[in-house]
Amino acid sequence: MGLNEKPHEPIARLQHETLQGKASYDLADFEVPTGREEAWRFTPLSRLKGLHNGTAQVTGQVVTQAYTPAGVSAEWVGREDARIGRAYVPADRVSAQAYSAFEKALVVTVPKEAVPGEPIRIEVRGGGAEGASYGHIVVRVEPLAEAVVIIEHQGRAVYADNVEFVVGDGASLKVVSLQEWDDDAVHVSHHHAQLAKDATFRSFVVTLGGDLVRLSPSVSYTAPGGDADLAGVYFVDAGQHLEHRLLVDHSQRSCRSHVDYRGALQGQDAHAVWIGDVIIRVEAEGTDTYELNRNLILTDGARADSVPNLEILTGEVAGAGHASASGRLDDEHIFYLQARGIPFDEARRLVIRGFLGQLIERIEVDEIRERVMDAVEAELAR
Amino acid sequence: MSTLEIRDLHVAVEDKEILRGVNLTVRSGETHAIMGPNGSGKSTLAYAIAGHPKYTITAGQVLLDGVDLLELSVDERARAGLFLAMQYPVEVPGVSVSNFLRSAVTSIRGEAPKLREFAKDLKNGMDALSIDASFAQRNLNEGFSGGEKKRHEILQLELLKPKIAVLDETDSGLDVDALRVVSEGINRFRATGDTGVLLITHYTRILRYVKPDFVHVFAGGRIVEEGGPELAEKLEAEGYEQYTKATA
Numbered sequence: 196m197g198l199n200e201k202p203h204e205p206i207a208r209l210q211h212e213t214l215q216g217k218a219s220y221d222l223a224d225f226e227v228p229t230g231r232e233e234a235w236r237f238t239p240l241s242r243l244k245g246l247h248n249g250t251a252q253v254t255g256q257v258v259t260q261a262y263t264p265a266g267v268s269a270e271w272v273g274r275e276d277a278r279i280g281r282a283y284v285p286a287d288r289v290s291a292q293a294y295s296a297f298e299k300a301l302v303v304t305v306p307k308e309a310v311p312g313e314p315i316r317i318e319v320r321g322g323g324a325e326g327a328s329y330g331h332i333v334v335r336v337e338p339l340a341e342a343v344v345i346i347e348h349q350g351r352a353v354y355a356d357n358v359e360f361v362v363g364d365g366a367s368l369k370v371v372s373l374q375e376w377d378d379d380a381v382h383v384s385h386h387h388a389q390l391a392k393d394a395t396f397r398s399f400v401v402t403l404g405g406d407l408v409r410l411s412p413s414v415s416y417t418a419p420g421g422d423a424d425l426a427g428v429y430f431v432d433a434g435q436h437l438e439h440r441l442l443v444d445h446s447q448r449s450c451r452s453h454v455d456y457r458g459a460l461q462g463q464d465a466h467a468v469w470i471g472d473v474i475i476r477v478e479a480e481g482t483d484t485y486e487l488n489r490n491l492i493l494t495d496g497a498r499a500d501s502v503p504n505l506e507i508l509t510g511e512v513a514g515a516g517h518a519s520a521s522g523r524l525d526d527e528h529i530f531y532l533q534a535r536g537i538p539f540d541e542a543r544r545l546v547i548r549g550f551l552g553q554l555i556e557r558i559e560v561d562e563i564r565e566r567v568m569d570a571v572e573a574e575l576a577r
Numbered sequence: 578m579s580t581l582e583i584r585d586l587h588v589a590v591e592d593k594e595i596l597r598g599v600n601l602t603v604r605s606g607e608t609h610a611i612m613g614p615n616g617s618g619k620s621t622l623a624y625a626i627a628g629h630p631k632y633t634i635t636a637g638q639v640l641l642d643g644v645d646l647l648e649l650s651v652d653e654r655a656r657a658g659l660f661l662a663m664q665y666p667v668e669v670p671g672v673s674v675s676n677f678l679r680s681a682v683t684s685i686r687g688e689a690p691k692l693r694e695f696a697k698d699l700k701n702g703m704d705a706l707s708i709d710a711s712f713a714q715r716n717l718n719e720g721f722s723g724g725e726k727k728r729h730e731i732l733q734l735e736l737l738k739p740k741i742a743v744l745d746e747t748d749s750g751l752d753v754d755a756l757r758v759v760s761e762g763i764n765r766f767r768a769t770g771d772t773g774v775l776l777i778t779h780y781t782r783i784l785r786y787v788k789p790d791f792v793h794v795f796a797g798g799r800i801v802e803e804g805g806p807e808l809a810e811k812l813e814a815e816g817y818e819q820y821t822k823a824t825a
Contacts, residue, residue, distance in 0.1 A: 549671025
């Protein structure tokens, strides 16, 4: 069976199409981007190592391993598995490329009402940045189950993948995704969460390493009562391009979404891109949504592009807002700390850590919070 | 025994001269009050000594035990023994009071304090200033009331034990109870006898609690009159009018 012939409810497909302009499992449905498209205009295509135009050779060595606590299953399945592609339809050329080229998918299932005592760990390790690799992960949290997933990306790689989080009725999923790639890595990824009735999704993205990382987290709802919280921190050093493109599609009534991404940038040609798209459809009455992006620009030569888009098609929202701010370190903060004897470098670290830490301290799971704080500390100590 | 010597200090902000030749010497064990009308340059003196980047020194020297503070960075001045209690302490998001204080104490002492010892000092200091224990976990100055900010400044004064403390309108915005608590803190700090205090104020009220040895009247960017505590009483009775007229 070809991928395009997979049985999908036509209605689900239609929704995707209205939102994205285009969504398809078929690579041929997407033209090779030129960089003039809205979706690609910030991304330096020349550094994608051919992920976008079919020239990448699939000779990469990315190894994905899952470590699951008792009661949680992790399976490697073939492309024909019915659980693949149910929640997410590729929305751009690289995503479709990854979808059409992965060999095996990892499917993690947390059974109904299960509450595993430990997080599920997924390690994605790159063994070289010469050839490309493609991946696909599905995390299924069945009704009323509660799970924590930690995904770690490390090493050297040219990697494109799609990750589907399927959160069942009344279920809860907390995810942290750490991008701690080596300096020459290229990673293009879509993380899509589909929330059923009263489902809760908490995502924390930490992007620190890699030459080019383009991560597109998105959320859709299949029933009322879904609650999504998407947070992220990034630290962009000289020459790095770290891009986060968020999309929350409110198509059901009485759902909530909250987006808060913060980044610090330093060095020549450090480039951060944040796109925050939220759409509230006609039928999504009682939606409560807020999105925020803040950038701390530490040196000259760094650039942050921050574009919030809020499209409201109904007159009945509970709350809808967005904010975006990019600025420099505040001289008065630094002066105050220095006036207490704290040397400049340390004062600067304290302020940056405080800026990102306000977000990190909201992470409810101790282990995740410490893991994220450690990653940021390590970055600040560099 | 320490000495802060301010010699013929001239300071400008964006090419506008604010201080026009300030001369003042503060020794350990002495408390000097600088009083003056708004806009006379009192706060400029405080911030220029501490090294705020907004102020440009155009002439003069500020010596602490013979070391020219003006050659040092802001943090080096603090480590040399200078402390500035600020009139408007800035809010620093995400930096907790306890984390900040530990970093400051570590920097000033040159080594990290023993955790238990530091916790004890902090608790005693907070108790003495009637600061609630939850305060340590709050973000630096964030959402603090005016009184809380000033108590926190004095807490730092007591923890950091500088050689010379410059208190910039620490009394402004305080009610009588808070003023008493803050004054007691300053007096505990003075009682050691090996520190000097330069107390900048607009009002004589705080001088009833913190008795100065010397009073200097500041107007038009320089000291225009000097005397003992009795000068403060004269100012209380007559106001600053005679000085502002003279320099206008």
